[in-house]
Amino acid sequence: MSFPSSLSSSSSSSSSSSSPSARSARHGHSTAPADPSALRAYGWDDDWAAAFAPHAARGLLPGRVVRVDRGQCDLVTAAGIVRADTAFVTPHDPLRVICTGDWAAVDPEDAGDPRYVRACLPRRTAFARSTSSKRSEGQILAANVDHAIITVSLAAELDLGRIERFLALAWESGAQPLVVLSKADLVPDPVGLSYLVEDVETVAPGVQVLPVSSLTGEGLDVLHAVAAGGTSVLLGVSGAGKSTLANTLLGQDVMEVQAARDVDGKGRHTTTTRNLLVLPGGGVLIDTPGLRGVGLWDAEAGVGQVFSEIEELGAGCRFPDCAHETEPGCAVTAAIEDGTLPERRLDSYRKLLRENQRLAAKTDARLRTEMLKDWKRKGAEGRAAMDAKRGRFR
Structure with a gap:
């Protein structure tokens, strides 16, 4: 799957007289932005800074999208969390709309209300699937992800076909997949657990398969190390244990958790939006709602x-x-x-x-x-x- 060289730009839709720098100059405000190096905990680096340079020249602020709502999004900037309108970055192509994990150029604080996202930086990676509708559309779930953590619950029978689907989308995204077998404490027999790991390894060539238990701590040191190495997205069906793993990585109960049904190990959607969170041990985590359908898209x-x-x-x-x-x-x-x-x-x-x-x-x-x-x-x-x-x- 190829990624667009740019998601959107306001240069064609906004005149220079209405640009943030022009408005600030008219009102006598300074356009010097806060130091963007404060965003390094969220994944900001020298390459992002170079890509953002044309937007910085216009007085815009860099920010990473931490949550998207209808018509608006929350971004973390060097000055803190801001809410901005996405009217300028809402193209007809659903694969090009702004999403959690994007780096964007947003109006400075003195630009007035509402503030707008003016452009998005080219994505390094993007995790996309086909929608459940009959309109043959793709849906972006997360952008600029380094690790795709596919969470599979050992409370239910392994569905190897579903794991293969997740892996296909993860490889296509450009991220490195990791299969986490959650709730490993439910398989107390070490031999039985090793057999389950081997079963998954047969369908995941080149991918680490990691049994993890938030109850006993098994595998958590490895998971922490992986998550600290960039941006990770948690993927899986409802009841897989994603929110529990997110809370474990965050060191606090940030995500709501509900018990899975005993009959089939499935759970209700406790996460309803995609949220980007910085981890105390380094790295960034995107938690996603449980996916009922895992349709391929250009994979x-x-x-x-x-x-x-x-x-x-x-x-x-x-x-x-x-x-x-x-x-x-x-x-x-x-x-x-x-x-x-x-x-x-x-x-x-x-x-x-x-x-x-x-x-x-x-x-x-x-x-x-x-x-x-x-x-x-x-x-x-x-x-x-x-x-x-x-x-x-x-």
């Missing part, structure tokens, strides 16, 4: 990363366009037959690729045409094979 590369062993096997197939079905010389189906590749993995791989292709085709006319031709070709081949089996020839 072909991410799917390939999750199923890297299938992609590597596919390089050894006789035909470069092998579909890993009935083609002769297919290295993937050979691995299924000799037991080195679980059939469930190949089924899941095909399913996610088809889903991602269908979503892409809804917005790409050329791809829709190619898919239609492919379906017709496969249909004709299937009918020809059936006729041959029945002794009929066209």
Whole structure:
């Protein structure tokens, strides 16, 4: 998935006479902003400062979005938390709207009321999924994230297919995934716990799988170390234990926690907005609401990363366009037959690729045409094979 070079800019929609620096000059106010180095705890660095330089020249303040509401957002700036209107950064493309984790340029304190977000800096990473609507839209969940912490509760049966979905989106975002198996204290048998970890590791090549318990402290030292290394986003379904982990990392009960249902381990949404919080041990945390749906969005590369062993096997197939079905010389189906590749993995791989292709085709006319031709070709081949089996020839 590619990221836009810029989300929005007010230069085309605001004249120089209405700019913050011009208004401040008319009223005799200084336009010198507070020292942005105070934002380093929130992830500010020299590269962000260089990207922000044109906005600083206009007298705007840098700020990181900590929460988004309808038409407004809260940002942390060197001068403190400010609320600003997002009218200038609300494009029609839902993947370009401002979201938690964005770095933005906001009016200075003396700009009057309301203050506006004037532009957003280009994103380094962005975690996106498809919406549950039928309009083929993507939804940005978090921006500028270094670590995607996928939280899976051991209070319920492992859903390996769902973990693969989360991993595909995490890899596609540009962040480094980490799978946290929460509530590890519910599996007191060390051997049983090791088997569960191994099961998840089979679907998460190149990803650390960490059993964690907020009750016993297991794995928390590793989790603290990861979270301290930049911006992390907590992802998972309702009842996975994200809010409990957030409170543990924060060292205080900031997020509301509710008990999961005993029957299936699911919980109600206790987090209803995406919030950005600075951690006392270093790093920044974005807590997200539980996700009911984990739809792919432009995640072909991410799917390939999750199923890297299938992609590597596919390089050894006789035909470069092998579909890993009935083609002769297919290295993937050979691995299924000799037991080195679980059939469930190949089924899941095909399913996610088809889903991602269908979503892409809804917005790409050329791809829709190619898919239609492919379906017709496969249909004709299937009918020809059936006729041959029945002794009929066209």
